[in-house]
Amino acid sequence: MAKSNAPITEHLAYLLAQANREINRQLELRLSKEGVPVEQWRILKVLSDGDGHSMGELADAVLLNHPTLTKMIDRMVSDALVYRVQDPNDRRKVLMFISDRGKVLSKKLNSLAVDQEEHILESYGDKSTSELKRLLESLIDSSN
Amino acid sequence: MAKSNAPITEHLAYLLAQANREINRQLELRLSKEGVPVEQWRILKVLSDGDGHSMGELADAVLLNHPTLTKMIDRMVSDALVYRVQDPNDRRKVLMFISDRGKVLSKKLNSLAVDQEEHILESYGDKSTSELKRLLESLIDSSN
DNA sequence: TTGAAAATATTGAATATTCAACAATTGAAG
C-alpha cells in the first residue's frame, strides 16, 4: 500500500515535474542563443518534414493547447518562419508549412538541441539515457 | 553521434515533457475533486511537516518561481490554508506554516494522490515504476 | 436533400505567470 505520508520527492508525478523542469531549463538556455522558445523549436521540428500539418495535429504533437498554439503560430507567421494554407480537402482545417527561413533556423536549433542531448549522455551515461527513454515511452503508452 | 534529423519523439526533453504532461493531467483531474491545483497540493505536502519554511526554500521545493509562489500563497492565506510568520532570526525571511484547515485538506489530497500512484502501479507495473523513479532521481542528481 | 450534431480553428475576456524594479534586512570588508 502506498503511504500517504511519503515525502513529495517520492511521488512519480513530482519526480517527472522536477526532471522535466531541469532538462527544459537547460534546453531553453541553449535555444535562447537564437532567441527562440522551446515550443517553437518543437513546432519547427515537426513541420520540417515538409508536409502540411493541421493545427489540431500540431497542437497534439507539440504539447500545446489549441488557443495557445494559434497565438504562437501568429507570432511565427509574423517572423516568416511558417505559413498557413487552407486544406483544400477539408476547409475547416488549416495546414501549416515551414518556410525556407524556418528551415534555416530549424537546422541551427536542432544542432543546439543535439548538443544538449550529447551533454546529457556524457554526464548521465549512455545506458541510463536509453533505459530512461524506453521507460518513459512505455509509461506514455500505458497512459492511453 | 546524435542525429539532428531524429524525430522529436526521440528526444529526452520531449519524452519528459510528454510524460509529465500526461501524469500531471491525471493528477489534476483527481485533485479537482477538491478544487485544488497541483501546486497547492505540493505546498501543503511540504508544509505538513509542521516546520516553518521560508518562501525561497518553498519555491525550490514546489518548483515555482518566487513571484508565482508569493501570489499563490496569497490565495492560500485568504483560504486560511497556510499562514505567514516573520522569521525572528532573520527578518528578511517569512516562514510559512500550514493551518489546521490546511492539514485537513492536505490529508484528503494525499489520498487522492496515492490513488493515482496506485493506478499507475497497476497499469504500468511495480518494477517499471520503481526503476523509472530511480532513473529520474539519478538524472536530477547528475544535473546539479 | 435537409437539418442537427460534430469537428476545426480562432477570438476576447479572465486569469496566471514572468520580468524588472523595489524595499527591507543582513553580511562583510575596510
Next chain:
DNA sequence: CTTCAATTGTTGAATATTCAATATTTTCAA
C-alpha cells in the same frame, strides 16, 4: 562602526495562457 554588496520577499507592468463562446465547414441520420 560604517558603508556597500548580497539576500530575501513582494509589487506592478508586461506578457502568456486558458476558458468559454463563436464562426465555419463537414458529417450523417432522417
